[in-house]
Amino acid sequence: MAQKKAGEVEAFLNRPDFAYSLVLFYGPDTGLVAERSAKLAKAFGVDPGDPFSAVVLSGDEIEKDIGRLYDEAKTLSLLGGRRLVRVRGAGAGKALADAAGELGGERLTDTLIIVEAGDLKKNAALRANAERGRHAMALPCYQDEGRALDQMIDEELTAAGLGMDRDARDALKARLGADRIASRGEVQKLCLYALGTPTVTEADVAAIVGDVSADALDEAIDAAVSGEVKRLPHLIDRLTTAGAPTFQLHQALLRYFQQLLALREGVERRGEPVARAVERRRPHFRRRPAMEAALSAWTLAALDARLQAIEADILMSRKDSGLALTITHRTLMDTAVEAARLRARGGA
Structure with missing residues (x-):
């Protein structure tokens, strides 16, 4: 198995071992994933602007034509020397996961494949195959602390x-x-x-300096899920102006609703009091009022419908990056409006 703990990644990047032909960077901090990927690419010594020695592929593109990855990985540079293949926006696709397992199991002469992915669970196929590969390395990228x-x-x-x-x-x-x-x-x-x-x-x-802290992100998510319609636009603008990526806002909202769904199961089906369910989750004391308000308002049916809407918006924003900011703003505001409506009706 080839993997590093989060605290060991920088040491690896400072002295990279290119015996690993495939390196996977993954984690919720997409900026950190991209920065570390670029650092490794630079250390490999290939000019990213050289079309004969470097190529960038998208995760969606590969899922539609996995043969492209194999072709690029096993093609020798026309001018000799090393060859760099970067895959950006990798997701949970089976084709890429299988290819990572196969390509990561062999030593590719003078070729490095770098895969950039979002947050992957331990049992995600792409992560598991990279960790198992004899010539592959999986590197976690978590929030700066x-x-x-x-x-x-x-x-x-x-x-x-x-x-x-x-x-x-x-x-x-x-x-x-x-x-x-x-x-x-x-x-x-x-x-x-x-x-x-x-x-x-x-x-x-x-x-x-703008505010791009996790606290600012949490504040915006709390406002959306608890129905603070008037306050939310300012919080969204503060984050996007400071450079927070729209993908991060969408993912934070998605994760929050997934947590709410699990908590609401106990409230509706087992009769667990809202306060006790929230206490079991142990949120930061500043976030507790918003979580209690959201858990009281959102029913299982409403949560399921909103999760489907969020997932659809995430897919739409990935397909059309030019509209990502507009779509994300709409997702958050639609969520806040629906939360306010549910609170006014007592969660009905």
């Missing part, structure tokens, strides 16, 4: 020749973390803003 976030901040400060006092760092970290690329972009913006001064201050952070 603690040391990893400090490291990213230090990298950007060093590159800009700036220092930062403790209060400024604490204020900055409170606004970062929901997505690696969005967070790095905010730090780079801060460094540009503070250029010419020796030290970044808390006032600089307040003046220029």
